Amino acid sequence: MTSSPQLPETVLSYLGQAASPAEALRLAIRAAECARGSSTPNPPVGAVILDAEGHVRGIGCTQPPGGPHAEIEALRMAGKAARRGTAVVTLEPCNSWGRTGPCSHALAEAGIAALHYAFPDTTSFGGGAHYLEARGVTCTQFDGTQRAEVRQGGLGAWLHKQETGRPRVTVKMAATLDGFSAAIDGTSQWITGEEARADAHLERARVDAIVVGTGTFAVxxxxxxxxxxxxxxxxxxPHRYVIGTSAIAGEIERMQASGIPNCVIPEGYAAAPLTHLCTRKWEDVLAYFAGTDYQDVLVEGGPRLVGDLLARGYADRVLMYTAPMILGQGLSAAHSSLIDTLPNAQRFQFVSCERVGADLKLVLERKL
Structure with missing residues (x-):
């Protein structure tokens, strides 16, 4: 069973501080990040409870399936301070019984006077705001700018799954300033520094599945x-997958799933156990993932697999670690022969840029 996500001290340090609803929402977004991956198939929600004077008294994030939702965690922390207070959540509180009771009922019973939420819950569990309004709670939805912040945070992948029917696909690359992931002789350890590699592992811990090609797996x-x-x-x-038509020694239990032959590799490799999807057709792979509970899928390589995914327009996000290094020649981070002219290039827009150690971490989303 997956362990419960713990809120870091950088989040808990806001307890007792005065905060506006907008400031509380940014804190809820940070809390939601702690639930990414572990909350699936539930959305990774963040919640903050402000007391009647506007001080942070409770912070929560969605626990693994069967555990408390974010609002319940925040209410438990706030205790009696929640009465006549304000709840700030990234997603409208649920209003139906599932593995747990409806959060809207719990907020009403706690005496919450106001609710601020970013996105409505359009699933069968929605309607929490209507329930609370009927009981005298003032309910307010945040505007587009603040909803954009939530989408770029922990809730983005869940929203993508609700809107498209398939998980959000993120391509992760590490390269030099001139776009190479390895030198001409194949050496690649290490292009980026320790801090960037540690951050990349944290990104792995926030997704549902990780994918590499058979070439990368073999080498x-x-x-x-x-x-x-x-x-x-x-x-x-994350669940581990290898994609490609090359056979892998020791694979067993050949099956059919969404029309794709796939095998389980139970032992003999560092990544075992893992699943081998025996295809290079991204249409089939995405159809397979659409039939799972996954919200967030991370593709890490190799360069031809990544290049093909990008060229075909199936990558929703790019996570790029750029090292302050020039090679001049080498192995490209992404390679594809499908794009031969600039007007056909796949274009993305910047979401964020931050320095991680000596390297830059860029997050980009598909430009619609």
Whole structure:
């Protein structure tokens, strides 16, 4: 069973501080990040409870399936301070019974006077705002700018799944300033520094599945695990997949899933156990993932697999670690022969840019 996500001290340090609803929403977004991956198939929601004077008294995020939702966690922390207070959540509180009781009922019973939420819940569990309004709670939806912040945070992948029917696909690359992921002789350890590699492992711990090609798998024998800087596994680990038509020694249990032959590799490799999807057709792979509970899928390589995904327009996001290094020649981070002219290039827009150690971390989304 997946361990419960813990809120970091950088989030908990806001307890007792005065905050406006907008400031509380940004705190809820940070809390929601802690639930990414471990909350699936539930949305990774963040919640903040302000007391009647506007001080932060409770912070919560969605626990693994069967555990409390974000609002319940925040209410437990706030206790009696929630009465006549304000609840700020990234997603409208649920209003139906599932594995747990409806959060809208719990907020009403706690005496909450106001609710601020970013996105309405359009699933069968929605309607929490209507329930609370009928009981005298003032309910307000945040505007487009603040909803955009929530979408770029922990809730983005869940929203993408609701809107498209398939998980959000993120391509992760690490390259030099001139776009190479390895030198001409194949050496690639390490293009980026320790801090960037640690951050990439944290990104792995926030997704549902991780994908590499059979070429990368054969050459690197990667573990595909999410590890902290000490080498210990994070509580949540992504499901591991290899894509390609090349056979892998030791694979067994050939099956059909969404029309794709696939095998389980139970032992003998660093990443075992893992699933081998025996195809290079991204249309089939995405159809397979659409039939799962996954919200967030991370594709890490190799360059031809990544290049093909990007060229065909199936990548929703790009996570790029750029090292302050020039090689002049080498192996490209992404390679495809499908684009031969600039007007056909796949274009993205910047979401964020931050320095991680000596490297830059860029997050980009598809330009619609």
């Amino acid at each position: 690197d024998n990667p573990a595909l695990t999410a590890r902290n800087p000490h080498g210990d596994l994070f509580p949540h680990q």
